[in-house]
Amino acid sequence: MKNFLLVLSGFFFLSFSVLAQNDSRKVSGPDGQLDLQVRLVDGQAFYSVRYKGAVMLEDSPLGLVSSVSDFSSDLQWKGSREDHISKHYQQDRIKHSKVHYEANVLLLSLANAQGQVLEIEFQVSNNDVAFRYHLPAVGETATCIVKQEITGFRFPKGSTTFLSPQSPPMVGWMRTKPSYEEPYVTDEPIGSPSRYGVGYTFPGLFKTPNEGWVLVSETGVDASYCGSRLSEGSPDGLYSIAYPQTGENNGHGSAEPALALPGATPWRTLTVGSSLKPIVETTIYTDVVAPRYEASQEYRFGRSTWSWIMWQDASMNYDDQVRYIDLAAEMGYEYILIDALWDTEIGYDRMATLIAYAQSKNVDVFLWYNSNGHWNDAPQGPRHKLHNPIVRKKEMAWMQSQGVKGIKVDFLGGDKQVTMQLYEAILSDANDYGLMVNFHGCTLPRGWERMYPNYIGSEAVLASENLIFGQHANDQEAYNACLHPFIRNAVGSMEFGPVLLNRRHNRSNDGGTTRRTTDAFQLSTAILFQNAVQFFALAPNNLQEFPAFVIDFMKEVPTTWDETVFIDGYPGRYVVLARRHGEQWYIAGANATGKALTLDLELPMLAGTQLTAYTDTPEGQARMSTLKINRKGKLSLAMEAEGGFVLVR
Ligand code: CA
Numbered sequence: 001m002k003n004f005l006l007v008l009s010g011f012f013f014l015s016f017s018v019l020a021q022n023d024s025r026k027v028s029g030p031d032g033q034l035d036l037q038v039r040l041v042d043g044q045a046f047y048s049v050r051y052k053g054a055v056m057l058e059d060s061p062l063g064l065v066s067s068v069s070d071f072s073s074d075l076q077w078k079g080s081r082e083d084h085i086s087k088h089y090q091q092d093r094i095k096h097s098k099v100h101y102e103a104n105v106l107l108l109s110l111a112n113a114q115g116q117v118l119e120i121e122f123q124v125s126n127n128d129v130a131f132r133y134h135l136p137a138v139g140e141t142a143t144c145i146v147k148q149e150i151t152g153f154r155f156p157k158g159s160t161t162f163l164s165p166q167s168p169p170m171v172g173w174m175r176t177k178p179s180y181e182e183p184y185v186t187d188e189p190i191g192s193p194s195r196y197g198v199g200y201t202f203p204g205l206f207k208t209p210n211e212g213w214v215l216v217s218e219t220g221v222d223a224s225y226c227g228s229r230l231s232e233g234s235p236d237g238l239y240s241i242a243y244p245q246t247g248e249n250n251g252h253g254s255a256e257p258a259l260a261l262p263g264a265t266p267w268r269t270l271t272v273g274s275s276l277k278p279i280v281e282t283t284i285y286t287d288v289v290a291p292r293y294e295a296s297q298e299y300r301f302g303r304s305t306w307s308w309i310m311w312q313d314a315s316m317n318y319d320d321q322v323r324y325i326d327l328a329a330e331m332g333y334e335y336i337l338i339d340a341l342w343d344t345e346i347g348y349d350r351m352a353t354l355i356a357y358a359q360s361k362n363v364d365v366f367l368w369y370n371s372n373g374h375w376n377d378a379p380q381g382p383r384h385k386l387h388n389p390i391v392r393k394k395e396m397a398w399m400q401s402q403g404v405k406g407i408k409v410d411f412l413g414g415d416k417q418v419t420m421q422l423y424e425a426i427l428s429d430a431n432d433y434g435l436m437v438n439f440h441g442c443t444l445p446r447g448w449e450r451m452y453p454n455y456i457g458s459e460a461v462l463a464s465e466n467l468i469f470g471q472h473a474n475d476q477e478a479y480n481a482c483l484h485p486f487i488r489n490a491v492g493s494m495e496f497g498p499v500l501l502n503r504r505h506n507r508s509n510d511g512g513t514t515r516r517t518t519d520a521f522q523l524s525t526a527i528l529f530q531n532a533v534q535f536f537a538l539a540p541n542n543l544q545e546f547p548a549f550v551i552d553f554m555k556e557v558p559t560t561w562d563e564t565v566f567i568d569g570y571p572g573r574y575v576v577l578a579r580r581h582g583e584q585w586y587i588a589g590a591n592a593t594g595k596a597l598t599l600d601l602e603l604p605m606l607a608g609t610q611l612t613a614y615t616d617t618p619e620g621q622a623r624m625s626t627l628k629i630n631r632k633g634k635l636s637l638a639m640e641a642e643g644g645f646v647l648v649r
Pocket of ligand 1: 181440441459463465
């Protein structure tokens, strides 16, 4: 009767617990709505998740296989401990500045047939589950290679998915993929094959048949592990943790992470709710991680101009950069980003003069760099300046001597541990030289706003450059914008490069691709998309072509937020968010339904107040007006097709 064998906890730090082999362990969030249960079935570990009694995840596998231990089968209970976490922390660069994280903790110990112990740590807050594996040393063995994680997410029958497929490696522009730039497919049945058959990138959003929402991601990934992804879904709705593809990073470096023992895996996270509110507002990606080093100085976030987006490579010359410095100065922006090719088209000597000119106008400088190395063919320079510590520190010392404040690093090589080591090395060295870092052509950030004080944000999205490259992105612009607050931008800062006021996306605003969205829609993306330094896609001609109230709005808009509140929306259809900066509220909306949309909004934070409203004219131009919100905080507001609005108080 093995099932009734009693196993006593052998560790003094574990509370005395006695578990029958067919027993289960349960932990609930502080408000009692979110439940997680762990069971052993025939020696295999499973967890399931319910919210308000409804199944969010069916029995989903746990465990891993390393070079020294197999925790995929023959598992027995070893013991368990419960704990409670309540912490307050301050965090710049995300959706909220003051966070209270409260969670109940379940630490489970499972032993395999060899008596080796795997600990699984679960933290369950009101709407989030985070869990990770702790691996002890095995005798004198102090390292392992993790071969496979059994960890999976099994969604109930009838669930639908909102996922971005993973790309095969070493394809796309100059063999720079994967770079988290594949279009999302929404409202798809679970188990549908992905576009390339190699699974999905984090985060993944799932909708259960009982109107539940689950956002799956991971956080706390640094140099000690690889970035993971979701496997293809099985027909019965199981998606598993998958490691990078062997071909990433030009085939160099192992796809399997190496771990020093004792060690821990990154956190797998689930954000769960019966509405989209917890998904949009979650801070789980910073709740369970800690700063890896101290900031070398106080970093200043803000707004930037950027010639490359509208004027492209041809603008990589001294005179055009002066025009964009002047634009930044006119707008009162803190920064100019000088993009690719400055090393050859302007040259290091004249860059010193150009940077000094910017500083004379009270504008500081971000510089673009190619990340490579041996992992892409991208010809844009500067190249081979950040891939190894000797050249990197020399380059960063030069930047520091010029007063450069930040870098945009492009074209990284995937999710293998060697690439995660490069991300962390660039961030850590940059901090030593007083530089902020924004990644582009890159992976999803995983808790990095909290882990690295000089980290700004990452592209990892089909960003504004695609609006220049092709018409399809413009035709899909509203749809994509109405996805990001629920998925990509919900788990990390997103460098999109928003607010393209040109109607036509070329230098003279008379050719190239055509913007489909309204002016107010463009303004709304300054609020909807969150990145602590926003590289706005304004062009000098906008100053003459737009009414003063549009330009004034762009002069005043902040890039950091104290609070973020979900108001209304559905992924890919429409979205309304409220964000607070200091005492000032910004309410932003965007409409991708394809027709005019009138919403009855509940804005209790604005009850009884007077607002400035930026809305659409039927022709898609921005109009400014004053609105009064009634004492109940209710407001009815219309958006044109592919339109939007911003309310400011
Ligand atoms: Ca890109």
